[in-house]
Amino acid sequence: DAKTTQPNSMESNEEEPVHLPCNHSTISGTDYIHWYRQLPSQGPEYVIHGLTSNVNNRMASLAIAEDRKSSTLILHRATLRDAAVYYCILRETQKASGTYKYIFGTGTRLKVLA
Amino acid sequence: DTGVSQDPRHKITKRGQNVTFRCDPISEHNRLYWYRQTLGQGPEFLTYFQNEAQLEKSRLLSDRFSAERPKGSFSTLEIQRTEQGDSAMYLCASSLVVGTRAEAFFGQGTRLTVV
Numbered sequence: 489d490a491k492t493t494q495p496n497s498m499e500s501n502e503e504e505p506v507h508l509p510c511n512h513s514t515i516s517g518t519d520y521i522h523w524y525r526q527l528p529s530q531g532p533e534y535v536i537h538g539l540t541s542n543v544n545n546r547m548a549s550l551a552i553a554e555d556r557k558s559s560t561l562i563l564h565r566a567t568l569r570d571a572a573v574y575y576c577i578l579r580e581t582q583k584a585s586g587t588y589k590y591i592f593g594t595g596t597r598l599k600v601l602a
Numbered sequence: 603d604t605g606v607s608q609d610p611r612h613k614i615t616k617r618g619q620n621v622t623f624r625c626d627p628i629s630e631h632n633r634l635y636w637y638r639q640t641l642g643q644g645p646e647f648l649t650y651f652q653n654e655a656q657l658e659k660s661r662l663l664s665d666r667f668s669a670e671r672p673k674g675s676f677s678t679l680e681i682q683r684t685e686q687g688d689s690a691m692y693l694c695a696s697s698l699v700v701g702t703r704a705e706a707f708f709g710q711g712t713r714l715t716v717v
Contacts, residue, residue: 522705524708529692529710531696531711532645532706533707533708534705537705559635575644587652588704589647591647592637
């Protein structure tokens with residue numbers, strides 16, 4: 489299973505941008521990069537995903553390095569409600585079946601300071 | 603549709619007992635996943651269904667664990683002869699592939715405590 493590496497924790501001030509890094513040096517050409525976050529006592533929640541190009545949605549932006557070995561999740565203005573564990577995940581496609589699964593790492597715990 | 607539903611939310615059981623959890627995915631989602639999460643760790647993949655077919659099982663899924671999705675809708679995860687090490691949050695997720703979009707939607711989980 490391909491692995492991702494993230495810092496254990498990060499802090500940000502409220503209403504400032506946050507850049508959450510992720511390394512995935514063993515990524516293969518068909519692996520999508522997904523980000524999920526998990527609030528306390530909740531299941532993980534989808535944030536964003538991409539393959540090669542940078543992506544934007546209403547929650548965040550995803551910047552993917554040209555060699556795809558790393559990516560950065562960008563929260564443009566952190567709020568207290570963004571305090572959560574953020575997981576960078578590689579969605580691995582099984583070559584034989586075309587199916588895929590999500591492999592989580594330990595994630596980055598984001599603390600937002602008021 | 604209110605999302606992925608899991609029942610029960612909490613379960614306390616004595617060691618050696620059998621337990622069964624249920625997951626109701628989002629309607630029409632053909633893919634269903636089970637994960638296990640222990641404190642301070644990310645979710646660990648257990649197994650995965652495409653409709654009613656169980657396509658992959660993790661090495662974590664010992665012979666005491668069995669999962670079914672009989673009609674391609676809801677799924678059950680049964681743990682036989684529970685052990686204290688089975689204490690964890692059990693998460694279910696479902697997804698539907700549409701083009702390149704295939705995000706998984708997770709339920710709130712079933713927290714199992716084995717005493």
